[in-house]
Amino acid sequence: MGIVSNCGGGRSGASATCPALTRTDRRLSTMSHLGMDFADAARLVESEIFGDWYRDPWGWPELRVSEMEDLDPADVGLIVGKGARWEFEPSFHSFEIPKSFFGQRPAVLLDPVSRLLFAAAVQRFAVQLEAELSDWSYGWRYRDGARANNSEERDLYRQSQQQLPEAAFSGETDITSFFASVNVPKLLETMRALGCSSVPADIIERVLTRHDGLSFRSGLPQRSTASSILAQVALSPVDDVIGRALEQGRISAARRWMDDISFEGSYADVYRLLLEVQAAARNAGLEINASKTHITSAQQKSIEFERENQRIIRTEVDVVDDDYPDLTMTLISDAELLAAEDAVLTKPKSQSRSELGLVLRSLWRSRRFGRVAEWIDASRWIPHGADHLSRYLREAGNAGAVTVDALNTWFVDEHTSNWPHTDWVAAQHATAIAADAMSENSVALLRSWLSDSQNAQKLAVAVQRLASIEPQATRRALRSRIDGVYDPIQVRLLTLGLLASGAPISAVTEHLNRTPSLKLLTRYLVNHKWKLPSVPDDFAGTEGAQPGTVTVD
Known part of the structure; x- marks a missing residue:
């Protein structure tokens, strides 16, 4: 596309x-x-x-x-x-x-x-x-x-x-x-x-x-x-x-x-x-x-x-949710969607990122989750579509097409195995499960990321999910780590995690003030009385299933 x-x-x-x-x-x-x-x-x-x-x-x-x-x-x-x-x-x-x-x-x-x-x-x-x-x-x-x-x-x-x-x-x-x-x-x-x-x-x-x-x-x-x-x-x-x-x-x-x-x-x-x-x-x-x-x-x-034009999947434009009001998404026309899904699942490793995104986005928007188990099995072969896959799986879970237990088992098994997932892929897979739906094993995996990971996306998911699940324990973990962190992106995430988990403003300002490139963030928080903006639903994983009946064919 x-x-x-x-x-x-x-x-x-x-x-x-x-x-x-x-x-x-x-x-x-x-x-x-x-x-x-x-x-x-x-x-x-x-x-x-x-x-x-x-x-x-x-x-x-x-x-x-x-x-x-x-x-x-x-x-x-x-x-x-x-x-x-x-x-x-x-x-x-x-x-x-x-x-x-x-x-x-x-x-x-x-x-x-x-x-x-x-x-x-x-x-x-x-x-x-x-x-x-x-x-x-x-x-x-x-x-x-x-x-x-x-x-x-x-x-x-x-x-x-x-x-x-x-x-x-x-x-x-x-x-x-x-x-x-x-x-x-x-x-x-x-x-x-x-x-x-x-x-x-x-x-x-x-x-x-x-x-x-x-x-x-x-x-x-x-x-x-x-x-x-x-x-x-x-x-x-x-x-x-x-x-x-x-x-x-x-x-x-x-x-x-x-x-x-x-x-x-x-x-x-x-x-x-x-x-x-x-x-x-x-x-x-x-x-x-x-x-x-x-x-x-x-x-x-x-x-x-x-020939390229003949291979192009016919598309239509649909409007997404309120998180991005100025955005429109390209979707596959319903008549061609199942054939496109079959083509991707037949050879998942050879698909482009744009093709994966187009197919998975169209599937969850049209609520077609009949092959969700095959998509889970294909997850190792489409690392470049991990973000699109996770959104599809989350929507499938919301629609009852796959159980939360199955998603947690998949997530933990994949990211405690020896398969060489990159940090970005692991973080994207975590977003398939909302904070209130994470199993103890999934939470334990996020705790290890919060403690040890140097990757911003892993930290972002861990901070946001854990601050919601266990704020007191998360504050302690953040305080034990943040003093030794100097990367401004990491300091920013850990500081926002402190605020999200209920730490006092004085503990937050201490770390903001030592990082000059976070002055814009300090300014924002002061102007908004130290209240964080809402986390978009498609990151938090809290949006409910779209109205309508799940299509399983």
Whole structure:
């Protein structure tokens, strides 16, 4: 399925409309410092939250657009006026996300202040950077001075693919490990040449240099719209050689979706340009993926497009629950759903994440749980769909299609076995069971995560569930651990856990005050009288079964 957007942030299988600015939005949009619009940056960050690799139990309340009004620059480490600068050091929490059965993505979480400032700084220069992009570059970009909607970008990209000239050859390639391979010094040099300077440019440089210098990461942070906008700039040398070939008439058409590149012309001209693209990419510190570099006839490419369209599962759009009021979800049409489910369960390991999400989401929305036991058996083979599977299993439990005892037994058996589940997968599986439905063995497993895990998603689930199940014991466990924790993301979770489990405000402020990048959270809690926002039902697992009858065929 196509990647679409939440007001510009790419999401697979989900889209959101960008609502018209309200009077409050217009007032907030004037709240800026050093040319950076924090309300707009918060709007961008909010657009990334649904479908993000990390799910926060409380939805990052300190980064909401409504919290940007009257923001003190000091709360985000900005010194304004003479000697203007950014005083915070960005920090990253690293973890791995399965992108397929075999593949893992190198993920990071930026601390809240750095995430907001990075988005604001990139947006400060977005219009300047847009001027360097060709019309045939699609996705994660600005057009006509505004952030483009990725669903519309995907439609334009597909249209360009289907308008292949006759009697031509089509060349295609992409970049190996693109984001991780971006040469940060070269990118920063290019941005300076484009006139990007002052404090916002310093913020971008500090975030990227810090990330690139990590022993376990390189290039650009992934799953970030701000990074994606910068990634377009990193490909400007490649765009230049393609643009020249278009101007000279050596090729008849070209298109690029981030690092997926294709163009048409005679065989000799297409081959020549592929060599030029390879040289330009290498000069920029990038390498094309030889295994994905091909030349085919335009006629053959048209046949491939037609076959792909025949394989596309017919879809319809439905509205999800109140947790995400601006979001719509793509679902499989009812007539094709059971065949799609059968195809996935026949070869679960070979399915893409987007396909798994589409099928599982459609099944629970249409309340078809007749093969829930087979989905449980397939759980080891679809680590990249663990979040979608867990939501499906939770809904199946709510509907009575599987017992709570069976879900608890599955969860404990899987995550006390020797099977190499990643931390992210384990955390997602835990969300299949609401706090009040967890067995003693499941609770014991979460206690071990709270005590020992370094993974933010495991901590998030453990903190939220245990604070609800056994608040007094959880407060003791949190107090015994938090003094030795310095990762801002972990400190944030443990501190919120203290508050959720009933610790006094003084115990919470002690740890917030020692972590500068949590000043936005302190500000939020003070403004809201130290009351935490509600945990979304789809994280807590507390939503009831949807009305209607369970379909078991």
